[in-house]
Amino acid sequence: MKTQPIRFLRRGQVVSLTVETNRTLLDLLREDLHCTGTKEGCGEGDCGACTVVVGEEKNGQLELNAINSCIRMAHSVDGLALWTVEDLKSEDGALHPVQESLVQCHGSQCGFCTPGFAMSLFGLYEKQGGNPVSRAEAQGALSGNLCRCTGYRPILDAAQSMHQHLPVRVDRAAVLQDLRDMAAQGKTAKARAAAAEDTYHRPARLADLLQLRARYPQAQLVAGCTDVGLWVTKMHRTFDRIIDTTRVKELRRVEQYKHHIAMGAAVTLTDAFAALVADRPQLASFAHRFAGLPVRNSGTLGGNVANGSPIGDSMPLLIALGANVVLMSVRGHRELRLEDLYTGYRQNVMAADEVLAWIKVPKAVPTEFSRVYKISKRFEDDISAVCLAVNLHLKDGVVAQASLGVGGVAATPVRARKTQAALQGKPWNQSTVKEAMQVLRAEFSPISDMRASAAYRSEVLGNLLQRFWLESQGGSGSSLESLVVEGAAA
Ligand SMILES: Cc1cc2nc3c(=O)[nH]c(=O)nc-3n(C[C@H](O)[C@H](O)[C@H](O)COP(=O)(O)OP(=O)(O)OC[C@H]3O[C@@H](n4cnc5c(N)ncnc54)[C@H](O)[C@@H]3O)c2cc1C
Ligand code: FES
Numbered sequence: 001m002k003t004q005p006i007r008f009l010r011r012g013q014v015v016s017l018t019v020e021t022n023r024t025l026l027d028l029l030r031e032d033l034h035c036t037g038t039k040e041g042c043g044e045g046d047c048g049a050c051t052v053v054v055g056e057e058k059n060g061q062l063e064l065n066a067i068n069s070c071i072r073m074a075h076s077v078d079g080l081a082l083w084t085v086e087d088l089k090s091e092d093g094a095l096h097p098v099q100e101s102l103v104q105c106h107g108s109q110c111g112f113c114t115p116g117f118a119m120s121l122f123g124l125y126e127k128q129g130g131n132p133v134s135r136a137e138a139q140g141a142l143s144g145n146l147c148r149c150t151g152y153r154p155i156l157d158a159a160q161s162m163h164q165h166l167p168v169r170v171d172r173a174a175v176l177q178d179l180r181d182m183a184a185q186g187k188t189a190k191a192r193a194a195a196a197e198d199t200y201h202r203p204a205r206l207a208d209l210l211q212l213r214a215r216y217p218q219a220q221l222v223a224g225c226t227d228v229g230l231w232v233t234k235m236h237r238t239f240d241r242i243i244d245t246t247r248v249k250e251l252r253r254v255e256q257y258k259h260h261i262a263m264g265a266a267v268t269l270t271d272a273f274a275a276l277v278a279d280r281p282q283l284a285s286f287a288h289r290f291a292g293l294p295v296r297n298s299g300t301l302g303g304n305v306a307n308g309s310p311i312g313d314s315m316p317l318l319i320a321l322g323a324n325v326v327l328m329s330v331r332g333h334r335e336l337r338l339e340d341l342y343t344g345y346r347q348n349v350m351a352a353d354e355v356l357a358w359i360k361v362p363k364a365v366p367t368e369f370s371r372v373y374k375i376s377k378r379f380e381d382d383i384s385a386v387c388l389a390v391n392l393h394l395k396d397g398v399v400a401q402a403s404l405g406v407g408g409v410a411a412t413p414v415r416a417r418k419t420q421a422a423l424q425g426k427p428w429n430q431s432t433v434k435e436a437m438q439v440l441r442a443e444f445s446p447i448s449d450m451r452a453s454a455a456y457r458s459e460v461l462g463n464l465l466q467r468f469w470l471e472s473q474g475g476s477g478s479s480l481e482s483l484v485v486e487g488a489a490a
């Protein structure tokens with residue numbers, strides 16, 4: 001197996017190691033560095049026992065984010081700052097406010113999950129500048145952490161009392177300077193090193209990414225690795241060569257235009273949803289229901305779209321909003337509607353030398369009414385059984401334009417064309433909706449699997465359109481949601 005050097009910052013020191021291409025960050029920590037405070041539970045991003053915090057410079061500021069180390073490639077932290085649970089306690093042994101709080105609120109019993117909770121709370125503490133946090137903020141920050149014995153009430157209490165202890169904050173200016181120094185030294189070292197031997201590539205510019213893609217079309221492209229990481233940990237796949245898109249500056253940008261938002265494919269789900277929610281605030285609860293925070297901090301919008309899972313959550317929404325994707329290669333670029341990207345189950349039109357570069361999402365307009373509904377067995381950190389997104393433009397009580405994206409009912413995320421036709425030009429009233437519900441239920445032939453039966457999926461799809469109608473009339477539809485979610489679990 002090929003190895004190559006990586007360097008990252010920890011406790012103010014540069015850690016330099018030679019690491020195998022396919023090594024995960026968790027294995028690096030536990031097996032190579034013997035930092036066994038970070039735990040392995042599920043190995044698939046679901047439990048949060050392996051949570052660590054990474055720091056990097058974004059727009060001239062240090063940004064700290066909790067991530068799952070079990071499904072991150074070790075090489076992805078090259079050039080970043082890293083905190084594990086071993087790094088919270090101060091030199092003199094005093095506990096960090098996060099740890100002190102967990103102790104005082106009895107937030108731990110067997111303790112297996114505790115390092116992960118501590119790191120998620122550390123991420124929250126830093127994000128909030130050591131200030132008090134609300135219950136909702138605490139729940140959001142802990143959405144990727146599972147505890148099987150303590151119960152969540154004491155842990156949430158701990159989150160809400162962290163600010164009461166002697167404050168301890170990361171010296172952001174110092175870390176930023178250390179990161180810059182490390183990067184400067186890294187450039188000099190790189191100039192001397194035999195970069196041609198590299199098998200884990202982290203291009204910093206789009207032009208370099210496209211050159212690499214053309215040169216190594218068989219290489220595994222990765223972004224946040226929240227899908228690919230599971231191929232490594234669960235399917236034991238190994239890759240001869242990996243191209244990581246997450247350092248490409250152009251692809252990490254969110255650009256605002258008059259009529260659309262252009263999101264680079266390597267923008268994290270956290271940042272992508274923040275931009276979408278700023279434009280359409282009604283998407284906030286949907287954004288919260290996409291995985292858990294550590295997955296959203298690592299995973300990218302481009303990875304979700306390119307992976308093309310039929311139950312991927314962003315695609316029904318993006319289809320309904322009329323998003324386009326831009327594919328790029330050394331040969332040039334092309335733009336297509338998102339739904340035209342897919343040709344079959346996890347298959348798409350991308351050529352071997354192409355990458356997904358941009359996702360262009362039309363901005364909200366005053367005549368539209370849009371909603372997205374996700375039906376899953378758990379409220380958060382769960383994959384959809386069905387997802388429906390509707391974007392309706394009304395003029396004088398008539399449907400001027402209907403756009404519907406659906407997930408969980410076909411081999412790919414799809415546009416509900418027949419239902420759109422059934423709504424187009426019709427008065428927006430209950431009788432139109434009733435007819436459209438029947439069309440929507442009949443439009444797809446979903447499968448039965450562990451998440452839901454085919455009959456349930458079809459039935460609920462129609463119900464969601466009814467809910468959309470009620471909400472368009474000022475109803476909240478919340479009682480309907482609990483009915484639907486209970487139905488999914490049955
Ligand atoms: C615990 C957990 C919960 C999850 N919950 C949800 C959920 O609620 N909803 C949901 O939709 N998904 C969910 N996921 C799946 C996953 O998080 C998302 O699909 C995520 O967006 C993937 O992005 P990534 O950057 O991690 O992709 P990666 O894993 O890095 O890559 C995924 C695929 O996309 C390709 N790819 C990445 N970037 C590009 C590019 N620029 N051009 C071409 N190809 C590219 C890769 O080659 C790979 O085939 C969950 C995953 C986990 C582990
Ligand atoms: S070990 Fe469960 S999320 Fe990583």
Ligand code: FES
Pocket residue numbers: 107108109110111112113114146147148149150
């Ligand atoms: S304290 Fe035992 S799993 Fe959380």
